[in-house]
Amino acid sequence: MIHFVLLRGLAREAAHWLDFPVRLHEALGGACQLHLIDFPGCGTHLKAAALTSVEAMTEHARAELVDVLGARHEPVLVVGISMGGMVALDWAQRFPDEVRGLVLINSSAGDQPVWWRLRPRALPAILFAFISGVKSREARVLSIVSNNRADYAQHLNQWLHIQQQRPVTRATIATMLRAAARFRPQAQCKVDGLLLASEQDRMVSVRASDALARQFGWPIHHHPQAGHDLPLDDPHWVSAKIAAWCAGGAAPE
Numbered sequence: 001m002i003h004f005v006l007l008r009g010l011a012r013e014a015a016h017w018l019d020f021p022v023r024l025h026e027a028l029g030g031a032c033q034l035h036l037i038d039f040p041g042c043g044t045h046l047k048a049a050a051l052t053s054v055e056a057m058t059e060h061a062r063a064e065l066v067d068v069l070g071a072r073h074e075p076v077l078v079v080g081i082s083m084g085g086m087v088a089l090d091w092a093q094r095f096p097d098e099v100r101g102l103v104l105i106n107s108s109a110g111d112q113p114v115w116w117r118l119r120p121r122a123l124p125a126i127l128f129a130f131i132s133g134v135k136s137r138e139a140r141v142l143s144i145v146s147n148n149r150a151d152y153a154q155h156l157n158q159w160l161h162i163q164q165q166r167p168v169t170r171a172t173i174a175t176m177l178r179a180a181a182r183f184r185p186q187a188q189c190k191v192d193g194l195l196l197a198s199e200q201d202r203m204v205s206v207r208a209s210d211a212l213a214r215q216f217g218w219p220i221h222h223h224p225q226a227g228h229d230l231p232l233d234d235p236h237w238v239s240a241k242i243a244a245w246c247a248g249g250a251a252p253e
Contacts (some may be wrong), residue, residue: 052179
């Protein structure tokens with residue numbers, strides 16, 4: 001039984017995975033247990049103050065997992081999207097005995113050019129998040145991170161329902177942004193990894209994932225149409241790539 005930890009990105013919570021966990025569980029033939037962890041300021045930890053560093057978020061995720069699996073749990077496979085990928089990488093680099101593998105989805109690192117980490121065209125959407133109401137903010141952000149126009153209305157309604165139930169504050173968004181901006185990974189990683197990247201990502205440049213693949217010598221797969229929230233736009237593709245990698249095979253593009 002493989003234990004997976006799923007980590008979302010900036011100001012998002014476990015519910016924003018939508019049906020991806022179900023797809024991943026199916027792709028792995030049910031031979032896994034998924035643990036969806038929220039960071040302070042989001043989801044189940046909405047009332048807590050957001051953490052000021054990626055390293056602190058890693059410590060939080062580790063503690064959450066210990067609460068579930070115990071202090072002597074087997075190594076886990078960590079899947080992180082965007083800022084969640086930074087936490088996954090930090091976890092694997094600082095505590096390699098706890099991580100059997102990691103999957104980074106449209107992630108980046110602080111030693112990369114800032115225009116890779118946040119594409120200039122996405123900056124207005126980020127700024128808009130600080131001055132707009134919830135509905136306008138979620139609509140603008142979704143339009144930037146998703147290229148799936150067919151399901152846009154459905155996904156927006158799902159996002160709005162999440163925000164109505166557990167609204168993220170502007171302070172949390174700002175704190176998480178600063179934490180992500182300051183993250184600097186180590187030069188090497190002992191843990192095997194896989195990178196999944198969207199060629200049409202309008203939030204983070206695909207070059208950020210390409211650079212991480214070269215740095216660590218990890219395989220990378222490019223999705224030709226999906227946006228930054230790749231598991232939202234094509235959960236089947238992401239699940240198939242992860243399942244094939246876990247099985248030691250190569251999934252078709």
